Amino acid sequence: MTSDDPFACFGNGDDSDDTDDDMVHTTSDGRAFARQLVEKTNSIMRMDKSVEGQRLKACTDVTFQSSYQDQQERVLHLPWPNRPPLYLGPIHLNKSLTEGGGRGYVASQDLPPGTCVLIEEPLVDGWSEEQMGRRLGLESIKHMLHVENAKTVVECLRELHPRKEKVDEVFRQIENGGQSSDPLDVIQIVEMMSSLEKDVSFRSELQSLVAYAEERKICNPDGSSLSSRDINRMLLALRYNGFESGLYLHFSMFNHHEDPNCIKFRPSNESPQSTQHYNYSEARTTRFVKKGEPLTLHYLENPREVSHATRRRVLWDQHRFDIGGEDMFLPYLNSPRKIYESELVGGKFPPSSRDDSTKNDDDPPTTVNIEKSLDDLEDMLLELQAAFKSKIGNDDISSYFERAAALELTVGELITASQSALNNNHHILLSRCKRLHLDVVELLLSNCSQILTNKQSIELMVRFLQSVQPLLESQRRRCGNDHPDVARTYHDFSMGIQSMLSHAPKRLMALNFDGMVTLEQCSKMEHFCRSEKERIERLYPKDVPDIIARVSKESV
Numbered sequence: 425m426t427s428d429d430p431f432a433c434f435g436n437g438d439d440s441d442d443t444d445d446d447m448v449h450t451t452s453d454g455r456a457f458a459r460q461l462v463e464k465t466n467s468i469m470r471m472d473k474s475v476e477g478q479r480l481k482a483c484t485d486v487t488f489q490s491s492y493q494d495q496q497e498r499v500l501h502l503p504w505p506n507r508p509p510l511y512l513g514p515i516h517l518n519k520s521l522t523e524g525g526g527r528g529y530v531a532s533q534d535l536p537p538g539t540c541v542l543i544e545e546p547l548v549d550g551w552s553e554e555q556m557g558r559r560l561g562l563e564s565i566k567h568m569l570h571v572e573n574a575k576t577v578v579e580c581l582r583e584l585h586p587r588k589e590k591v592d593e594v595f596r597q598i599e600n601g602g603q604s605s606d607p608l609d610v611i612q613i614v615e616m617m618s619s620l621e622k623d624v625s626f627r628s629e630l631q632s633l634v635a636y637a638e639e640r641k642i643c644n645p646d647g648s649s650l651s652s653r654d655i656n657r658m659l660l661a662l663r664y665n666g667f668e669s670g671l672y673l674h675f676s677m678f679n680h681h682e683d684p685n686c687i688k689f690r691p692s693n694e695s696p697q698s699t700q701h702y703n704y705s706e707a708r709t710t711r712f713v714k715k716g717e718p719l720t721l722h723y724l725e726n727p728r729e730v731s732h733a734t735r736r737r738v739l740w741d742q743h744r745f746d747i748g749g750e751d752m753f754l755p756y757l758n759s760p761r762k763i764y765e766s767e768l769v770g771g772k773f774p775p776s777s778r779d780d781s782t783k784n785d786d787d788p789p790t791t792v793n794i795e796k797s798l799d800d801l802e803d804m805l806l807e808l809q810a811a812f813k814s815k816i817g818n819d820d821i822s823s824y825f826e827r828a829a830a831l832e833l834t835v836g837e838l839i840t841a842s843q844s845a846l847n848n849n850h851h852i853l854l855s856r857c858k859r860l861h862l863d864v865v866e867l868l869l870s871n872c873s874q875i876l877t878n879k880q881s882i883e884l885m886v887r888f889l890q891s892v893q894p895l896l897e898s899q900r901r902r903c904g905n906d907h908p909d910v911a912r913t914y915h916d917f918s919m920g921i922q923s924m925l926s927h928a929p930k931r932l933m934a935l936n937f938d939g940m941v942t943l944e945q946c947s948k949m950e951h952f953c954r955s956e957k958e959r960i961e962r963l964y965p966k967d968v969p970d971i972i973a974r975v976s977k978e979s980v
């Protein structure tokens with residue numbers, strides 16, 4: 425085995441190596457002691473659970489849920505009072521927000537983390553096959569005009585940004601020789617529509633959709649035929665409001681924030697207790713939200729963890745609103761743009777532009793290069809996950825193992841290179857690299873146990889812990905202590921410690937993690953991580969069917 429061997433850090437694959445001095449001596453006494461400690465803390469946890477359960481029940485209690493009556497009143501002020509969501513939590517629509525595009529939700533009372541604020545079924549569930557992996561285009565309009573309830577969809581779409589009434593008014597002003605009073609309307613409506621219409625094939629597709637709508641007798645709510653401008657506006661409404669999972673009405677009233685206080689879940693569409701199928705999304709707060717504070721989501725869905733430069737470009741490209749660069753003064757905030765710790769590169773505001781710097785700039789920002797590598801490596805992981813899932817035969821497993829092992833090392837190298845290029849241990853891209861690393865190690869450990877020697881597994885677990893510990897710290901700083909992403913990382917940390925306590929406790933202590941230098945401290949940390957993971961998970965109960973059942977009971 426030479427140092428050039430890419431698999432050197434997995435050991436030489438010889439099991440006899442496992443009788444390594446350090447490990448054997450440590451494990452014989454250490455394992456027993458560690459097991460005792462884990463059992464002791466487990467039993468303390470079991471006792472604690474009933475008390476903790478009661479405390480947490482208070483958080484997910486009906487105190488923070490809206491009654492049917494209460495919802496009815498607030499639903500009247502939504503743009504679709506006749507199509508209420510399945511549940512509207514203690515929030516209401518404010519139509520004159522200064523930050524984030526006019527309309528948006530605000531909290532009607534103080535809301536603890538995990539409060540369910542909205543449950544809704546999509547108006548259009550998913551997109552057509554041709555649409556997948558591409559930006560929403562006219563094929564999605566075609567898909568929408570095909571669905572059974574197309575007439576209702578078109579009617580509802582009227583109220584989505586940019587509202588039909590508004591668009592008609594803007595063009596009326598222009599056609600009368602005037603100008604739109606709001607420069608943002610020109611950017612988001614007039615310029616966006618005309619840039620799409622520059623394409624000849626787009627224009628001809630618009631015409632064929634006009635004819636198709638006519639044929640199916642799908643018209644505007646006032647009975648007039650859908651014009652090509654109407655269809656173009658509908659496309660903007662999809663782009664400005666659509667989610668990966670489809671189009672929702674009430675979810676489209678959430679504005680974007682760089683540091684959002686809500687998260688949208690698309691839970692499994694089956695309730696565990698009943699045979700009833702649900703197809704809903706839910707939004708929950710991820711931290712404490714004060715009464716009157718706007719409720720916001722992060723618009724980037726996949727991947728969510730991108731650099732400031734990429735976020736700025738994507739949001740401009742898709743929505744035509746600018747999150748701002750270093751020198752940009754944001755009039756609605758009356759201040760320069762705020763910079764978050766997770767965006768700093770070398771302690772400074774990173775370069776960013778609304779335009780695609782990968783195309784125009786010879787020297788794209790460091791973050792763009794890291795993102796490109798991440799995209800490629802994440803694709804490789806997806807391929808490997810699919811291969812292992814499809815139960816590859818024993819003969820193939822070693823070749824897939826080699827690919828997964830090479831991927832693990834490459835991600836490790838990307839972490840090292842990114843750390844030095846970004847000079848910021850809490851940069852959002854480093855968190856993404858570390859999450860990827862954890863996922864690759866997990867893939868190896870859960871699928872290649874028959875190939876990995878004990879020593880290799882332990883070395884893998886060591887590198888796993890070296891990624892998970894700083895990731896946890898960065899995520900807590902960025903998302904707070906109650907975010908579901910943090911729960912997942914607590915879980916990983918606890919599993920990693922548990923495994924090392926059982927197999928190589930001395931090696932674990934030698935890692936010298938803060939507050940983890942004795943066996944007792946390591947065990948305590950493992951217990952802490954596990955209980956934190958469980959605490960956060962309980963903040964986000966899978967209780968949507970119960971909420972819906974309660975509300976429908978109250979309504980009769």
Ligand SMILES: C[S@@+](CC[C@H](N)C(=O)[O-])C[C@H]1O[C@@H](n2cnc3c(N)ncnc32)[C@H](O)[C@@H]1O
Binds near residue numbers: 525612675676745
């Ligand atoms: C899903 S809608 C949100 C609701 C919208 N404010 C409305 O009144 O219909 C998305 C649009 O709202 C605006 N918007 C949302 N978040 C924003 C933000 N942080 N800054 C500026 N505009 C924002 C953009 O025009 C975007 O295309």
